[in-house]
Amino acid sequence: MDRERSEKFRELLHGKLDELLNEAGKTVVDMSGAKEENFPDPTDRASLETDRNFLLRVKDRERKLITKISEALKRIDDGTYGVCELCGEEISEKRLIARPVTTCCIECKKEEEEQEKGRGA
Numbered sequence: 001m002d003r004e005r006s007e008k009f010r011e012l013l014h015g016k017l018d019e020l021l022n023e024a025g026k027t028v029v030d031m032s033g034a035k036e037e038n039f040p041d042p043t044d045r046a047s048l049e050t051d052r053n054f055l056l057r058v059k060d061r062e063r064k065l066i067t068k069i070s071e072a073l074k075r076i077d078d079g080t081y082g083v084c085e086l087c088g089e090e091i092s093e094k095r096l097i098a099r100p101v102t103t104c105c106i107e108c109k110k111e112e113e114e115q116e117k118g119r120g121a
């Protein structure tokens with residue numbers, strides 16, 4: 001991938017990262033805010049627990065995505081961004097725009113999904 005294109009993806013990834021970090025920051029504030037409130041009613045407490053579990057799940061998903069984005073940014077630095085790590089072919093730009101953190105091309109992804117189906121997963 002040429003420099004101009006990889007810089008475009010760097011910007012795209014940085015934008016997504018900023019967005020995620022902002023969201024994650026908000027989640028942390030929401031959670032600490034909820035902790036300080038007192039819920040004597042057991043029904044309210046139950047719903048608060050559910051909310052907290054939900055937030056934790058979202059946070060976990062965000063954390064994984066943040067890791068994927070920083071790995072993608074590292075690959076831009078290395079000059080290996082946009083290259084399929086399974087077959088070594090270039091990943092199409094269309095796929096990268098739709099899924100900038102991807103590490104494999106659409107053909108390898110399809111193959112992987114076929115294999116997963118075969119295992120009954």
Ligand SMILES: [Zn+2]
Binds near residue numbers: 084087089106109
């Ligand atoms: Zn591939």
